[in-house]
Amino acid sequence: MDDTDRRIMHATQAGLPLTPEPYQSLAEQLGLSKEDIMQRMAAMQSSGIIRRIGAVPNHYKLGYRFNGMTVWDVPDDKIDELGQQVGQLSFVSHCYHRPRHLPDWPYNLFAMVHGKTQAEADRQIMQIAEVLGEYCRGRDVLYSTKILKKTGFRSGDRLVAVQERAINNQQSQPTRTVSRKSIRLQNYDYSQNGAYFITLCTHNRICLFGEIQNGIMQPNAYGHLVLEEWQKSAAIREEIELDEFVLMPNHIHAIIFIQNSCSGERLFADQLLADQSSTKPNQHLKPKSLGALVAGFKSSVTTQINTQRNSPGQAIWQRNYYDRVLRDEGELLRAREYIANNPMQLGFGRGKSRIP
Numbered sequence: 001m002d003d004t005d006r007r008i009m010h011a012t013q014a015g016l017p018l019t020p021e022p023y024q025s026l027a028e029q030l031g032l033s034k035e036d037i038m039q040r041m042a043a044m045q046s047s048g049i050i051r052r053i054g055a056v057p058n059h060y061k062l063g064y065r066f067n068g069m070t071v072w073d074v075p076d077d078k079i080d081e082l083g084q085q086v087g088q089l090s091f092v093s094h095c096y097h098r099p100r101h102l103p104d105w106p107y108n109l110f111a112m113v114h115g116k117t118q119a120e121a122d123r124q125i126m127q128i129a130e131v132l133g134e135y136c137r138g139r140d141v142l143y144s145t146k147i148l149k150k151t152g153f154r155s156g157d158r159l160v161a162v163q164e165r166a167i168n169n170q171q172s173q174p175t176r177t178v179s180r181k182s183i184r185l186q187n188y189d190y191s192q193n194g195a196y197f198i199t200l201c202t203h204n205r206i207c208l209f210g211e212i213q214n215g216i217m218q219p220n221a222y223g224h225l226v227l228e229e230w231q232k233s234a235a236i237r238e239e240i241e242l243d244e245f246v247l248m249p250n251h252i253h254a255i256i257f258i259q260n261s262c263s264g265e266r267l268f269a270d271q272l273l274a275d276q277s278s279t280k281p282n283q284h285l286k287p288k289s290l291g292a293l294v295a296g297f298k299s300s301v302t303t304q305i306n307t308q309r310n311s312p313g314q315a316i317w318q319r320n321y322y323d324r325v326l327r328d329e330g331e332l333l334r335a336r337e338y339i340a341n342n343p344m345q346l347g348f349g350r351g352k353s354r355i356p
Contacts, residue, residue: 001049001333004032005040009049012041015056048340049333051244064114066121066143070128071107073100073138079109085131086111091124099228099304106138188325191289193259195243195326197335198294200252203315207249208305217343222305223247229301230254237296239288244339253339255332260288294321 001009007030016022017029027034044050059067074082079097086109087095094112111128115121129136202208209223219227226247234242243255286292302316326332
């Protein structure tokens with residue numbers, strides 16, 4: 001990136017101008033040509049500096065007050081066929097296959113609907129029921145009550161300031177987990193706002209989540225479980241915003257933002273989890289911190305995998321994990337590039353996954 005690219009990014013990180021010709025308005029604002037701006041943004045998108053350019057609708061402001069996630073219990077052997085039919089309905093914005101959590105949660109098909117009135121939403125739900133027909137064994141709907149933040153990286157307000165003496169030489173490369181007495185920064189508050197790069201490895205580095213084929217990660221059932229649980233992290237933790245992520249056969253890399261803007265504690269952060277990352281067995285996890293996120297995620301994945309394979313108490317993850325505080329935009333971009341290219345790295349063992 002040069003200075004002009006940086007100016008364009010700063011001017012657009014909160015969104016393009018809401019005008020009939022947004023790029024022309026941006027050009028006038030920056031003293032550049034519209035063509036130059038469009039070419040530069042396309043180049044930044046191709047290189048990964050800009051992840052995507054798209055509309056982020058505010059359904060409430062558009063008049064859609066009844067935004068409901070409908071959940072359905074359908075036969076597992078029919079879900080792909082039924083999911084495609086539901087997803088093709090014009091009023092369904094999202095359609096997912098999600099795991100059941102028996103006995104309390106029997107639903108495996110999710111579909112998002114939007115209505116300006118309760119009656120409109122009800123009609124849409126009935127249409128989904130008609131599509132599913134005799135295969136619908138149960139259903140429910142969960143209406144949203146507030147809009148969560150939908151913002152990308154803001155280069156000017158999330159750079160983390162840390163003392164240079166706290167950054168040791170072992171943190172210079174975000175590519176490997178190091179075994180030592182402590183790999184957390186001493187006296188650093190891991191609940192403070194900022195960007196963090198983390199790496200979590202499986203116990204004994206067993207290839208548990210899938211395999212690499214032609215430079216592409218192919219997740220197995222356990223791998224898909226990990227992906228689903230990671231996406232849930234931001235949904236159940238309002239202080240977390242997910243960024244780049246990659247699943248590998250025996251580890252994951254991820255970038256997250258912590259943005260604590262309100263008080264309050266989450267119950268899972270107050271529990272002393274068996275696989276918590278701290279090297280001190282009785283150390284309390286600080287609520288809304290990086291350690292609390294990792295401990296909760298690891299615990300959930302461990303429980304579900306061991307339940308599926310009937311192996312209670314078996315370790316899934318290494319006890320510790322690697323983290324790096326991303327101090328500026330350059331470190332963020334390098335970490336994103338590393339994650340995006342990870343499946344292509346020639347040095348990675350390409351063994352098949354092991355599912356007991």
